[in-house]
Amino acid sequence: MLFTSLPFIVFVAALILVYYAFTPYKERWALLLMASLAFYFFADPRYLIFIGVTALTAYVFAIITEDYNAKRKAYLKANKESFDTDSKKKYKNTTARVTKLLMLLALLINLGILAVTKYTNFVIDTMNSWRTEPLSFVNIIVPMGISFYTFQTVSYSIDICRGTIKAQRNFLKFLLFVSFFPQLVQGPISRYEDLSQTLYEPKKFEFQNVSYGFMRILWGYFKKLVVADRLVIALKTLTESPDEYKGAYVFVVMMLYAAQLYCDFTGGIDITIGIAQMLGITVKENFNLPYFSKNIKEYWNRWHITMGTWFTDYIFYPLSVSPTMLKLSKWSRQHLGNAVGKRVTVYISCFAVWLATGIWHGAAWHFVVWGLMNFVVIMASQELEPVYAKFHGKFHLKEKKGYAIFEIARTFLLMSSLKLFDCYRDVGLTFKMFGSMFYTFNIGKLFNGSLLELGLTSADYEVAAIAIVFIFLVSLYKALIGEDIRVFLYQKYPLFVLVCVVLLVSTLVFGAYGAGFDASQFIYNQF
Amino acid sequence: MDELIEILKDLHSDVDFDTCTTLIDDKILDSFDIVSIVSEVNDRFDVAIPAKELVPENFNSAKALWDLISRLEED
Numbered sequence: 001m002l003f004t005s006l007p008f009i010v011f012v013a014a015l016i017l018v019y020y021a022f023t024p025y026k027e028r029w030a031l032l033l034m035a036s037l038a039f040y041f042f043a044d045p046r047y048l049i050f051i052g053v054t055a056l057t058a059y060v061f062a063i064i065t066e067d068y069n070a071k072r073k074a075y076l077k078a079n080k081e082s083f084d085t086d087s088k089k090k091y092k093n094t095t096a097r098v099t100k101l102l103m104l105l106a107l108l109i110n111l112g113i114l115a116v117t118k119y120t121n122f123v124i125d126t127m128n129s130w131r132t133e134p135l136s137f138v139n140i141i142v143p144m145g146i147s148f149y150t151f152q153t154v155s156y157s158i159d160i161c162r163g164t165i166k167a168q169r170n171f172l173k174f175l176l177f178v179s180f181f182p183q184l185v186q187g188p189i190s191r192y193e194d195l196s197q198t199l200y201e202p203k204k205f206e207f208q209n210v211s212y213g214f215m216r217i218l219w220g221y222f223k224k225l226v227v228a229d230r231l232v233i234a235l236k237t238l239t240e241s242p243d244e245y246k247g248a249y250v251f252v253v254m255m256l257y258a259a260q261l262y263c264d265f266t267g268g269i270d271i272t273i274g275i276a277q278m279l280g281i282t283v284k285e286n287f288n289l290p291y292f293s294k295n296i297k298e299y300w301n302r303w304h305i306t307m308g309t310w311f312t313d314y315i316f317y318p319l320s321v322s323p324t325m326l327k328l329s330k331w332s333r334q335h336l337g338n339a340v341g342k343r344v345t346v347y348i349s350c351f352a353v354w355l356a357t358g359i360w361h362g363a364a365w366h367f368v369v370w371g372l373m374n375f376v377v378i379m380a381s382q383e384l385e386p387v388y389a390k391f392h393g394k395f396h397l398k399e400k401k402g403y404a405i406f407e408i409a410r411t412f413l414l415m416s417s418l419k420l421f422d423c424y425r426d427v428g429l430t431f432k433m434f435g436s437m438f439y440t441f442n443i444g445k446l447f448n449g450s451l452l453e454l455g456l457t458s459a460d461y462e463v464a465a466i467a468i469v470f471i472f473l474v475s476l477y478k479a480l481i482g483e484d485i486r487v488f489l490y491q492k493y494p495l496f497v498l499v500c501v502v503l504l505v506s507t508l509v510f511g512a513y514g515a516g517f518d519a520s521q522f523i524y525n526q527f
Numbered sequence: 528m529d530e531l532i533e534i535l536k537d538l539h540s541d542v543d544f545d546t547c548t549t550l551i552d553d554k555i556l557d558s559f560d561i562v563s564i565v566s567e568v569n570d571r572f573d574v575a576i577p578a579k580e581l582v583p584e585n586f587n588s589a590k591a592l593w594d595l596i597s598r599l600e601e602d
Contacts, residue, residue: 162579297557312558318578320562326575329566345566346559382559 003185003271004224011039016278020205029176029200032279036181043144050117050143054110055171055178058153061106062160062167065099069163103161107154114150117142122363145184147360151310153178156192158314165193173200180281182272186265188286188306195283202280211496212486213277218503220270225511226467228264231256233512234454239423242433247440250433252451254416257423259468262291265304292479294407296377299415307360311353320349351375366430370421377414463510528593534567535589544589551583561586574599 002008015035023031040047072095076083083091121137128134156177159165168174177192177199203209238245238253245253269286276283290303300308319325325345333341351372358371397403417434424430452458477485489496535544538560542550550556556564564586565576574596585595 164579301554313578313581316558317562317581321565321576321578321581323575326566326569330570333570342563342566346562349562350559 003268004221004229011035012275019279025204028202028279029173032180032199033172033176036176036179036184039181040144040179040184044141046141047143050113050146051149051179052175054113054150054153055175057106057109058157058178059168059171059174061102061157063169065102065160066167068102069095069099099161103157106157110150110153110157114146116140117146119359119363126365145186148187148189149178149184151189151307151360152192155189155310155314159192168192168196176200180276182275183283185272186268187304188269188272188284189310190284190306195281198281204280206280208490209280210278211490213274213279215486215489215496215500215503216270216274216277218274218500218507220267220272220274221511222467222503222507223263223267223270223471225507225513227464227471228260228267229512230456230460230464231260231263233460234451234456235260235423237454242424242429246433246436247442248437248446249442250420250437252446253423253433254413254420257419258291258412258416259464261419261422263471289475289479291412292408292475293411294404295411296374296381296414299411300374300378307357311357315356316349316353319352320345325349347379350379354378364425366421366425366427369427369430370418373418373421377418467506467510528589530571531568531593531596532589534564534571535592537567538563548588548591550589551587556586564592568596572596572600 015031019028019031037048040051072091076088076091080088117140120140124135124137156165160167168177177190177195180190180195180199183190235253235256238249238256266287273283273285284306286305286307288302288305290299293299293302325348328348329341329345331341332344354371354375355368356371357374358368361367361371392398420434421427421430424433451461456464474485481488486496489499532544535542539555542555544550547553547555561581565581569575576595576599580595580599585591
């Protein structure tokens, strides 16, 4: 059931009606669970086994851990006279070690399922590149959204081990946290402490909340169907015939893909957050005007935010502050100097994060290289920061308005060029195509009508361009005013209704589902 | 406390760490800075700050960070 399919829209509309009109407030979470399981069942009944096992593992280990900790704490309290400082410390350390072991077991099972389902064929493919007798691929299903829900359970298990959250004792409620259907398709990656606040006790019916959610859904469909699914046609043509479309066409690919991916991914998240909001549930934002970023670090704080914070909290920090790393840092300071000692933990941890980010995005080498290229660019910009600061200070660039626009354009171009790995899906080809921009001088071809041979008519380009300008202006409003435009529109309610009608009609009229178009799957669904 | 301010000043000499209470909220310190601070604190105070303590509340001000170090020293 695609987000963009009619059955999904009918499914959501029926759910919202039953949710508010016929379900007692206390039972609403149960209805959501049934809807989530039904959504997954209709995608493929076998998926339920995978998500069920993952949820059960995290659930059971969390309860064992919490009960074990409580028992040990109670024993310590009851017998505190018999403990001196050293034995108390030893007792606490043993508790921490067992807790950690339980967490590792839970992670091993759940990450193991993810690794086997998603990466077995990738490993076989890689091994076949050096084997004389190739191994055959295995026929294994990859459950929808497995990376998203596995990461949610992993963060849950770690937070239980850290003692920062309380375990959910009702398995069905916990299963809802793992399987909540709007975010199964493409995230965001929710944390238990955030989502559980409204998932089990959602906000009661509020007209404003439902209106905001409804407009957000329309906005998501507008971005997805009018822009993303339209541009994907031209992108397919351009990237499937790389020999034919080199040089200036690669720049066109960069621009089209930047718009297409943004509208596809943020559009999907708009639909997710909008549905949740209509149900009275708060889901974390995943984007904050990423194309307004002035540097790559800022970009990654604004794009796919829940993934970035996940990697920071559960890989970057634990690795950086682990005893081994701290020892390595100390050793480096003593033997290699302060400058190296300061950098060593950050470099190693950052490398691990971007390697994991690349692998998380997909079972293919181009994703791995894409991740590592991000690492290289981030570290390079980190190292160059003092040089930039000196340069900015000397020419007072930061005070000039135009310079901010230059920084935004530079970051946009840099990030768009890294996205080429995702377009061409081959490391060597991507480098070759990127290079061709500098040695194949065919810019004239862009103006001789060749762009109209990519599967899109001039009317398609016009529709996409107008829609992109519209999306840009809405983003600009948020950037300048610092507030969502829905707040302003809601104060003038007839205008709010009018905008909803315009979005609905323009999506129905200009959405890409005519001849030659096919409302395609969301890109992030594959993760 | 002075030694801690010195560590922080080393990272951002232009910030008034005595008064600022929004070091994380205003994105003055980023994740790289936090790792550097943890490493320096471990070196100079012999205090290991675990990952679960790397939350905004503990790093929003020099005082909050100092309180964290004191608490961990007591443990």
